Amino acid sequence: MKGLIFDNIGLKVSAVLLSVFLWFFVASRGQSEISFEAPLEFRDIPADLGIVSSSTKSVMLTIRGQERFVKSLNASNIGVFINMSKAREGEGIYHVSKEDIKVPFAISVTGVEPSAIKVKLEERVARSVPVKVSIIGTTRGNATVSTTVDPKNVVISGLKSDVSQIHFIKTEEVDISDIRDTVTENLELDTTGLNIVPAVSKVSVKFTFTEKKR
Known part of the structure; x- marks a missing residue:
């Protein structure tokens, strides 16, 4: 009986190896x-x-x-x-x-x-810059329009190299041609092309209309 087992061991090993090969063959298809x-x-x-x-x-x-x-x-x-x-x-x-x-x-x-990526990082900073009202158009005759901004300055944040290049931030454009009275408007800050984030997105601007006497 013992001899029979050892006589068949070669066949058994071959059968196992064949089974493994067939499994890999099927799995790889x-x-x-x-x-x-x-x-x-x-x-x-x-x-x-x-x-x-x-x-x-x-x-x-x-x-x-x-x-x-x-x-x-x-x-x-x-x-x-x-x-x-x-x-x-x-x-x-x-x-x-x-x-x-x-x-x-x-x-x-x-x-x-x-598998290796070169990355450059920079410090994030914040600082306060003045707001400038972007005006287009002109008043008629002897009239003038002055502006008062609230807040006058806003905090901007971003990468150090970007923030250092910005000395003021503009509002969206306002046409003063048709202003005939003192009005207050909330204007969006214009960040087009700027890699910074202002602390507020809008400012209040008072337009004071004055007509000089001739």
């Missing part, structure tokens, strides 16, 4: 590998810092999985995240690992390019 460009998301940036620039805003992933799952992939179900909680001011290299990539079940990531 329908597998597909593609390249997928995914946007980068920087998370947990310290509150006193902001990103000035990064060497790339996306990475190319090599993704493998069942063809039917791979074909259904889109930007909404893939995420590439870089944890910036320990970031410091200045330029640094931050690495993307497979653990930083979110993909659906049954999908695997076999490659990331680039």
